[in-house]
Structures are given as structure tokens and as C-alpha cells.
Amino acid sequence: MNPEPSALALLRRGIDGLDDAMLLLLAGRRRLVGAAATLKQRAGLPPRDPERELRVLARGLGLARRLGLPPELARGQLSLVIADAWRQQGLDDAQDEDDDAIEGVAMRPALAGPPAEGPAEPRRRLLRWLPPPKRWAPLLSRLPQAWQQRALEAAVGRLLAAPLAKGELDFMRGRRLGIAVPDLGLSWVLELQGDRLRASDEPAEATVRGSATDLLLLASRLEDADTLFFQRRLELTGDTELGLTARNLLDRLPWESVPLGARIALNRGARLARDARDAYREQA
Numbered sequence: 001m002n003p004e005p006s007a008l009a010l011l012r013r014g015i016d017g018l019d020d021a022m023l024l025l026l027a028g029r030r031r032l033v034g035a036a037a038t039l040k041q042r043a044g045l046p047p048r049d050p051e052r053e054l055r056v057l058a059r060g061l062g063l064a065r066r067l068g069l070p071p072e073l074a075r076g077q078l079s080l081v082i083a084d085a086w087r088q089q090g091l092d093d094a095q096d097e098d099d100d101a102i103e104g105v106a107m108r109p110a111l112a113g114p115p116a117e118g119p120a121e122p123r124r125r126l127l128r129w130l131p132p133p134k135r136w137a138p139l140l141s142r143l144p145q146a147w148q149q150r151a152l153e154a155a156v157g158r159l160l161a162a163p164l165a166k167g168e169l170d171f172m173r174g175r176r177l178g179i180a181v182p183d184l185g186l187s188w189v190l191e192l193q194g195d196r197l198r199a200s201d202e203p204a205e206a207t208v209r210g211s212a213t214d215l216l217l218l219a220s221r222l223e224d225a226d227t228l229f230f231q232r233r234l235e236l237t238g239d240t241e242l243g244l245t246a247r248n249l250l251d252r253l254p255w256e257s258v259p260l261g262a263r264i265a266l267n268r269g270a271r272l273a274r275d276a277r278d279a280y281r282e283q284a
């Protein structure tokens with residue numbers, strides 16, 4: 001006797017059929033990846049193409065959005081097939097440290113379960129030798145303000161090139177937003193002039209304040225703005241509306257629009273700063 005009501009049995013047959021279709025599609029994908037691998041090898045191209053992976057993920061996330069699929073599902077599935085393609089081409093998925101930078105949201109957890117426990121002991125010992133940000137402060141304060149401002153303008157110009165070009169930062173026109181990093185003893189004010197964000201010497205109307213590590217974690221998307229503000233690791237002062245608009249914009253920024261090199265550099269810098277802070281705290 002079949003304990004399942006017939007409607008449920010029918011639905012389950014449909015689910016089985018779709019599961020089979022998925023596996024068939026995976027077999028088809030593997031064949032195409034195999035052919036692509038051969039072509040790349042013949043052309044002397046490297047097996048990995050991070051830009052292409054990024055496009056695969058961005059396309060998939062776009063389709064998932066149109067289909068009403070949870071983005072984590074699409075991201076997880078695509079991460080799995082890309083990691084499989086790496087293995088198919090003789091690459092070890094543990095060798096690549098930049099996958100989080102590519103997607104902006106951890107890719108490895110989808111592949112390998114929870115992340116490994118913090119840095120390994122020898123690395124932790126080395127990290128403890130890194131001076132904490134407050135020790136850098138006296139050195140940094142000697143850098144001429146004009147240099148700092150130019151470096152900041154170049155960095156934000158690069159990071160925010162796409163939203164700037166689309167006019168998404170127009171709300172900042174004539175407004176002054178501050179960034180304060182008390183542990184480094186640094187603070188800057190940014191203003192949109194023409195189509196560029198420029199450092200200003202005028203006082204800020206709203207200021208985002210946080211430690212160097214937390215701001216890096218935000219910029220690299222290793223932690224999200226909600227968590228950081230909720231835990232009071234970041235603080236917003238001054239004109240709340242301006243600050244919140246800037247914050248919401250940062251949250252919505254398409255990470256794919258940030259140049260790959262910048263994403264990788266941010267990701268590495270933020271991980272290093274976080275690991276160094278953890279190692280330092282453990283010791284304290």
C-alpha cells in the first residue's frame with residue numbers, strides 16, 4: 001500500500017524528474033568545461049579566468065532575481081559548479097584565496113562548509129608582531145594631509161567609479177561626508193564636485209566613524225553595514241539623513257562593479273587586519 005496521497009506522489013515524481021534534469025545539465029556543463037579546458041591549454045591560456053567566473057556569477061544572480069530564486073541558492077550552486085570546473089582542470093579549490101573577493105560574499109563556505117578556525121598558530125604568532133593601528137597613528141599623522149587626501153580621492157574614485165558614472169552619488173553633490181578612523185588618528189571629508197569625489201577641508205555634515213579594521217571589513221564586504229552599525233563598531237554622527245543615504249548606497253553597491261584587483265586587495269587587507277586584531281586580542 002502506498003502511504004503517500006496520490007497528489008504528493010505525483011509532485012514527488014515531478015521533483016525527481018527535475019533532479020534528474022539538473023544532473024543531466026551538470027553532465028553537459030562538465031563536457032563543455034572539458035572542451036574549454038582543452039582550448040585554453042592549446043592557446044596557452046591559464047585554466048582559471050576570474051573575470052569569467054565573475055560574469056558567470058553575475059549572470060546567474062541576475063537570472064535568479066528574475067526567477068524569484070533566493071540569491072544564496074544561485075550563488076551556492078554556481079560556486080559548486082565553478083569549484084568542480086577547477087578540479088576538473090587540475091586546480092585545487094583550497095589554493096585560491098580570492099574567491100570571496102570575486103563574489104563579495106563568501107564563496108568557500110558554499111564549497112567546504114564552515115570556515116576553518118582563525119589563523120593557524122605560527123601565523124597567529126607572526127600577526128601578534130604586527131603593530132596595532134594605534135601604533136601606526138603617530139607615523140601616519142606625519143604624512144602631509146594633501147597626500148592623504150590625494151590617496152583617498154584615488155581610492156574612492158576607483159572603488160566607486162561605476163556608481164559615480166551612473167549618477168548614483170548625485171545626492172552627495174554639495175554635501176560633505178566625513179570618514180573618521182580614530183585608531184589611526186585620521187579623518188577626511190569627501191564632497192562630490194563635478195563627477196569626482198574630492199577631499200574637502202570644510203567640516204563634515206555627517207561622519208562615519210570606525211576602527212581601521214572595521215572600515216576595511218565594511219569596504220571589503222567581509223562584514224555588512226547592518227552588523228557593524230548594530231554592534232556599534234561603526235557610528236554615524238551629524239546629519240542622519242545624509243549618513244543613512246550614503247550607508248544604504250554602500251550596501252546596494254554592486255560589488256561586481258568594483259575592479260577585480262581592488263576587490264582582491266581589499267579582501268586581503270581586511271583579512272590581514274582582522275586576523276592581526278584577533279591575534280592581538282587573544283594575547284591581551
Ligand SMILES: O=C(O)C(=O)C[C@]1(C(=O)O)C=C[C@@H](O)C=C1
Nearest residue numbers: 036048049052053056081082085
Ligand atoms: O570558462 C572557462 O574557461 C571554464 O573553465 C569554466 C569556468 C566555469 O565554471 O564557469 C571555470 C573556471 C574558469 O575560471 C572560468 C569559468
